Structure formats: structure tokens, C-alpha cells
Amino acid sequence: MKKEIRLGDEVKDRVTQLLGxxxxxxxxxxxxxxxxxxxxxxxxxxxxxxxxxxxxxxxFVQADALHLDIQQLLDGPDPRRV
Structure with a gap:
């Protein structure tokens, strides 16, 4: 089953190896x-x-990565990682 890539998903370019x-x-x-x-x-x-x-x-790397990035900004740093 092939994963459908949607807006906001994180992907990796096979040629340049860039994440985006x-x-x-x-x-x-x-x-x-x-x-x-x-x-x-x-x-x-x-x-x-x-x-x-x-x-x-x-x-495909991760679903809805944009939402996760915004949520991390709103929540602030994880106190367990500081």
C-alpha cells in the first residue's frame, strides 16, 4: 500500500538527501x-x-510534520530535554 503524500508531511529527497x-x-x-x-x-x-x-x-518521513513543528513552538521546550 502506497502512502499518499499530503500538504504538511515531511519528505526526504532521494537525490539531494534534503528533508523538507x-x-x-x-x-x-x-x-x-x-x-x-x-x-x-x-x-x-x-x-x-x-x-x-x-x-x-x-x-515519506512523517505525517503532518508542519502541525507538529507549530505545536512545539506553542508548547515551548520540553522540560525533560532542558
Whole structure:
């Protein structure tokens, strides 16, 4: 069973090895489904630009990772890890 990738999911690019959050999908562009993700990497103090790649090039890592990131910001640091 293949996992459907949705907005907010965390994915890993098989070629560049970058982790990122899915910010867009298209069902068919240039003959195949594509995913746009925002890498979590920084360069010169700025986030890298969003990257659009074929769906087959990304690996699903975690569902709804964007929601989890926002929830961590709202909750503050975990006192067990400080």
C-alpha cells in the first residue's frame, strides 16, 4: 500500500538527501505527479528556496510534520530535554 503524500508531511529527497515539508502537489505536470517541498536547510542565514521534484524522487518521513513543528513552538521546550 502506497502512502499518499499530503500538504504538511515531511519528505526526504532521494537525490539531494534534503528533508523538507510538502507545500504543494500537482497531479500531473510534464507527464507525472510532482511535489513541491520547503527544505529545512539554511544557507547564508536564509531557508533554501522551495524545490519541485517528481513524486517518485521523494520518500515519506512523517505525517503532518508542519502541525507538529507549530505545536512545539506553542508548547515551548520540553522540560525533560532542558
Amino acid at each position: 515539508i510538502v507545500i504543494g502537489t500537482s497531479q500531473e505536470l510534464f507527464g507525472e505527479p510532482r511535489v513541491t517541498y520547503q527544505p529545512r536547510e539554511f544557507q547564508n542565514g536564509r531557508l533554501l528556496d522551495p524545490i519541485t521534484v517528481p513524486l517518485a524522487r521523494v520518500v
